[in-house]
Amino acid sequence: MGGSSFCSYQGVNIAPPKSNLGGLVSSEYKSQLTAQLRKYLVTEEDAPFKGSSPMLTIEPEIMWYHRGGIGGISPEKYVVNLFYLKADGADVGRVQIVTKSKAAGTGDDDLAESTAKELVSYFEDHGKKKD
Numbered sequence: 001m002g003g004s005s006f007c008s009y010q011g012v013n014i015a016p017p018k019s020n021l022g023g024l025v026s027s028e029y030k031s032q033l034t035a036q037l038r039k040y041l042v043t044e045e046d047a048p049f050k051g052s053s054p055m056l057t058i059e060p061e062i063m064w065y066h067r068g069g070i071g072g073i074s075p076e077k078y079v080v081n082l083f084y085l086k087a088d089g090a091d092v093g094r095v096q097i098v099t100k101s102k103a104a105g106t107g108d109d110d111l112a113e114s115t116a117k118e119l120v121s122y123f124e125d126h127g128k129k130k131d
Contacts, residue, residue, distance in 0.1 A: 005127030009087065010051025012041050012058060017081075019062035026067070029079065032112035033060060040116040041123075048120060048128045056092070058119075059084040063096075068106075076102045079111050083119060095122050 014037050017030045037058065041049050049056070061082045068077035078100035085093040099114045 006056065006123050007127040009049065009054055009056035009128065011053060011055045012049035013055050014038055014041070015057060015059040017060040017062055019065070021062065021065060025062050025065040026108055029065060029108040029112060030062070032109045033062075033081070033115065036109070036112040036116035037119065040113075040120050048123055054087065057086040059086065068101075076100055077106050077111060079115065081115055095119065097122075 014034060017033050019025045019030075037060070039047075041047055041058075061084065062079065063082050064078075064080040066076070066078050078098065080096065080098050083095045083097070084091065085095065097115050097118045099111050099118065101110065101114075
């Protein structure tokens with residue numbers, strides 16, 4: 001989105017994550033992604049979207065999800081999310097975030113939390129400061 005600013009948006013609506021990957025994506029990751037986005041974008045004390053209107057809608061799409069595994073060809077866990085950003089039904093941007101971990105103990109909650117924090121950083125870099 002280049003130099004666009006999100007400072008005019010006071011609230012955020014987070015749509016349920018979509019994916020065309022079927023059973024490859026755990027239901028735990030989907031629910032954690034929604035919970036972590038809500039936490040870091042709306043409910044944390046310094047969350048950037050504490051207001052109501054105008055609203056920004058975030059539509060997450062899980063493009064790829066890799067569970068990893070010990071001793072496998074690709075032991076790291078990673079997820080690729082594409083976030084469609086909309087306001088009043090019009091597209092205002094897209095953000096792709098890749099989250100990756102080689103740690104054996106990384107769970108879906110950790111991947112989702114990292115993704116949510118990266119999205120907050122994106123908004124901060126594009127004019128939306130934390131309250």
